Amino acid sequence: MKVLHVASEVAPLSKVGGLGDVAGSLPKALRKLGIDARIVTPAWPGVLDKANELGGNLVRLPPLLHISLQWHVMSSKIWKTIIDDVPIYILENSDLFENLPIYPEELTGESALPFAFFSLSALDLEQKNRWAPDIIHCHDWPSALVPISLKWHRFYRDKNPRPMTFFTIHNVAHQGIFPFHVLDEWGIDTRSFTIDGLEFYGHVNLLKGALITSNCITTVSSRYGKEILTPEMGYGLDGVLRKEKSKLHCVLNGLDPGWSPVHDPYIPFPFSAENLEGKKHCRSVLLQHLGWKDNMAPIFLSISRLTMQKGYDILLPALDALREIGVRCLFIGSGNPIFTSALYEAADRHPDNFAFKHGFHEEFSHLAYAGSDMLIMPSLFEPCGLTQLIALQYGTVPVVRETGGLADTVRDADDHPDGYGFTFIPYTTEALLKGVRRALNAYRDPFRWDGIIKRGMSKDFSWKVSSQHYQDLYHRTLENKRR
Template identity: 50%
Template sequence: MVLFSADTNKEIHQEKTPQIKALHVSPECAPLSKKGGLGDVAGALPKALRGVGIDARVLTPAWPGVLDKARDMGALPQRPLGTVSAAINWKSVSARVWRASVAGTPVYILENDELYSNEAIYPDVLNAATAEPMLFLSFAAMELERAAKWKPYIIHSHDWPTAAVPSALRWHRHYAGNAADYDTVYTIHNIAHQGLFSYDCLNGWGFRPDSYWGTFEFYGQVNLMKGAVNNADAVTTVSPSYSWDIQTRDGGFGLDGVMAANKQKLHGILNGIDYDVWNPRTDALIPAHYCADDTEGKKGCRRALMEKFGWNDDGRPLVIFVGRLTEQKGIDIMLDALARFMPDRIYALIIGSGSDMFNRRLEDFRAAHADSVRTVTGFSEETAHLAYAGGDILVMPSLFEPCGLSQLIAFAYGTIPVARATGGLADTVIDADGSPDGTGFLFTDYRIDELERALDRALAAKYDAERWSRIMRSAMKSDFSWNAAAAEYAELYKKVLKSE
């Protein structure tokens, strides 16, 4: 760019800062594919980053139905861009690359029907063979330029499925030669799932033998997450509190020492939610719309929810749970605590599924309290939206919670969380008994009686109409959009690039 000085009329040459290019590599990306919070993040964060001037794009697989969804959205062109290939387990693997535009964000989709045939996305058993879809996704990030004619400055990988990216750029027999081409950011969404494999996987994946002791070794196994933390230029977690939790023995799942050793590059950045999707003013999946200043429509949503599940509404508060039925989510204490409010103090709607053990426990709970409890196994987007809109209280008694999206969604719909003060829940929920701006009710110890007391406090507030209205208003007016997170990630990208 050429400017002129008013005093001297001389040319002043000013360098234009090039736009930062970042590729998010994720096994799921909403709305094309979604199994949990990672899908929401991969769908929303790049869009928000583009809003602050980052050329952010996504690379994700074409699991069954993904290309059909993209076509139905009118997001897919007639022909793929080309192909990418990588060597894994002593063979060449290839995929066609499609470029879709999803809500204005370029999404590169890898099509290989054999490799990406698992509708569940994540394998039940981890070994060299079942890891191939994720390893190929990781390596494809460094091959993408061949088909896309676009090259990122930063490769941003997520959780264990794409944790191989930072390690490959240092230890892979081929990709280490590309180390100068990319900087890396790695995000931990859940440290409980680290990607553990046997030692003999490394050679077939193309990693040098000395990479085991140099980066991956974990009690006799290969740990992909450990490798990413050791080798990425920056590591982020999905909330500030979680970045500290994972440095402790209780929260680190064996990696607390690794996290503490890398704390200088560890950043806690709170996730957001997409208010284009979760907004009671405009939500097409709920029967009545409302906002913080006029919540009348929430009553219509409750009526629809009660009718849907065959309840004759007697005015009892409706407690909801939306999530996976796992130990992490506090199912162990939740069902026992809710039972203490049966049969006539609350209704309970539980949406989710998990292991056979937890599914059976849930069915036994429903059968024991058939008049007050309804369950939905699996996940229905429509039912989830209606539950958030029609519910009164969201229960989140998590054993640990990296960020949590359910409480943020509940805020938007005026459904008040009762949550354990851990991780992102501690960062986002303000206890209404401790602050006039409270947005929920917290408890600390992971115990049935502690959850019961927190629910008791919430129910007492619910029967004080004026106070409950004030809490709802505070919750609905809180802002957890992706804007703040996008700005923090943009600054982190700049720091990473400057540190070269």
């Protein structure tokens, strides 16, 4: 079985969020099951250099790849590399992919051209590579034109042989909405612009189109799969999702095996659930790095994009109360400038309680996970969340809002004898603080806290089960095609 993953970001080559982690680790797990899984992704700034650094033996495939967009031909070089046993095709076009952020601040037909080119290239790649996928697995709206084009593109709708298509919703809030004129510019038959097609309140909605045209839809946790069927969480597409429910499946994201405190090269002391001494030493190193003395106060970690989705509008008002009850907080991330300024101000005013690292720092994030005592994650919504899974692996107890994947993966230690985290439901600062206080009560009981840590570390959130689920879905989809 041959499966091509189409992803706008792929760790470790490029990463903005969890999509990059999944796109980089799922194909690796699938190959261990005997599936010939490969990836295609754009050459964003630094991607080719990173591939070289990783020793992937970059090879230029001889022919250029040509795609017709906006009534003229655009071309790209195709590079092939192998990282962690996974073949990756990297598309290089200096006009489309270089000197640009992966996701533009404003979506227009022009700013989305890199995604249109990238998606159509995935359909033409086999002509240059002599490798035809049985299934094309697309991730979020930037690759939505793949299934859409197989149904409505003036050229690709006649593609033969025709691959089956999977579409994974990583975040239904991001939909790829554009004005009508992009259809003609991208080669899409304008007869697709109907209420049962791409039309969405007078605009083109790529995510909607992908949900309608894909052979199979997946999302990244069971709770989130139920939430997006509701008007409150479906972001206008709940009706479409309910209509397509028969092909919607929930597959929990897994962790890359590189996230392990036993073998992590980025932490100064390894440790395991059987021997937590290394975690204590990592905590000391983290304190030194932050310039904090060890006053026995617990260290809370928040590592995420600084957005409303991640709960910063209820977390920031809690800072004074957190300081008063004696906790320390380390914030790592970037995003909303208002939230960014507030965190800088908090760290400047109370440097003994708050520290802020702007941006994403790969090596330091490993130390932060290993050395912190608790993770704080009050998300408004969370399709899956990998942060809490990593924290559990590193013995950092999560305090999370009970939504989406957080509800599926964190079991409250006060409500369940086998629990290993703390959850709250109302989206309020008061509920968040109540959850923190409950965690602090457990932290003050060393024997109980040790058990909570070890239970969390013993949970298996690898791709082992989820990759087999995908394998089963692939087989069933191909069997349906043959009938």
